[in-house]
Amino acid sequence: MKTYRIAAIPGDGIGAEVISAGTEVLKAVAKRLDQFELRIDEFDWGGEYYKIHGRMMPEDGREQIRNHDAILFGSAGYPDIPDHITLWGLRLAICQPFDQYANVRPTRVLPGITSPLRNVNDGELDWVIVRENSEGEYAGVGGRVHQGSPLEVATDVAMFTRSGVERIMRFAFKLAQSRPRRLLTVVTKSNAQRHAMVMWDEIANEIAQEFPDVTWDKMLVDAMTTRMVMKPASIDTVVATNLHADILSDLAAAFSGSLGIAPTANLNPERKFPSMFEPIHGSAFDIMGKGIANPIGTFWSGVLLLEHLGEQQAAGRLMDAIERVTADPRYHTPDLGGSARTDEVTAAVIEEIRGANV
Ligand code: ATP
Secondary structure (H helix, E strand, C coil), rough: CCEEEEEEEEECCHHHHHHHHHHHHHHHHHHHCCCCEEEEEEEECCHHHHHHHCCCCCCCCCHHHHCCEEEEEEECCECCCCCHHHHHHHHHHHHHHCCCCEEEEECCCCCCCCCCCCCCCCCCCEEEEECCCCCCCEEEEEEEECCCCCCCCCEEEEEHHHHHHHHHHHHHHHHHHCCCCCCCEEECCCCCCCCCCHHHHHHHHHHHCCCCEEEEEEEEEEEEEHHHHHHHHCCCCEEEHHHHHHHHHHHHHCCCCCCCCEEEEECCCCCCCCEEEEECCCCCCHHHHHHHHHHCHHHHHHHHHHHHHHHHHHHHHHHHHHHHHHCCCCCCCHHHHHCHHHHHHHHHHHHHHHHCCC
16 A cells, blocks of 8 residues: 655644644545545644744755655744744745745635625636745845945845746646636736746736646736625636735635635645645734634645645545535634534544545
């Protein structure tokens, strides 16, 4: 029987609670199907590790997880450690060298959940946002000089390479092609940003020729926010830069009912390095240790992980179990207006997995 090695990195805050729930659920689905095994290795990297060792992960950390089949990640963020240290020291220290250039964020309103967006009925909001995850505005290029003096200068340079844009565009067209509506929206800001964003538009035109069966359109990012609110059903697959998609996907997550629901995949599509799966939310210290964190975002990330491993049947079973549980308001955590606890939601999903007809 095939054994997959999964690296679990809970990180900080509610990361520990949701990742332990997530690994339990993944093990349950593997056991129920009995077609593959999961070996889950846990790594205690993050804020606590930083307090002891002065770094978020060991120097050879990436080597330790280099040969795993996938990574399940909780969150990076610690109250008294600056955000840029926690982010660049752990999450980005994995994403960037592992060239996880495609960040994929599905959004749907799951059964039983009320979207804050009016008139979004069943299936009317079914999007996948593809975020360029390796360059652009978060390339890390820039600097500060004359700090503290009136002459201080700070720059963040958005870097776009032709090869970087081509590969994310090709990935997005391919993904759109695999979905029933075959519809892609390319988001830029090519009216105001007249160099790199114009290159995005040109490359979109070029790559589109390879996908004659995909219908596509272009939107400016500001107009896209309006369209997401006013005409959600007109959207299917979306591709945008690192910064633009970061913002659009948080808005999308809010439409799905809670930040606690939305999942993310950081993919290295060529599979040269392991890909990483994580809930979109952060460490949420305000609810840490209370046992009320919504684990659905982590479970849904587990679905994306199983799909990436090629275990489609297991992924389908887990998604079905999640949807049956969200449909029942008794299993809504406080962020969804309910009073369920993390372990009750986890137990309910495991129960659904066990009961499923395989
Ligand atoms: P970070 O700085 O790591 O991004 P944060 O606390 O600023 O963390 P998030 O963790 O993304 O930001 O969440 C913002 C708020 O949303 C939290 O304070 C919490 O109340 C709520 N929240 C986030 N995730 C969950 C979850 N899984 N379950 C319940 N509530 C959540």
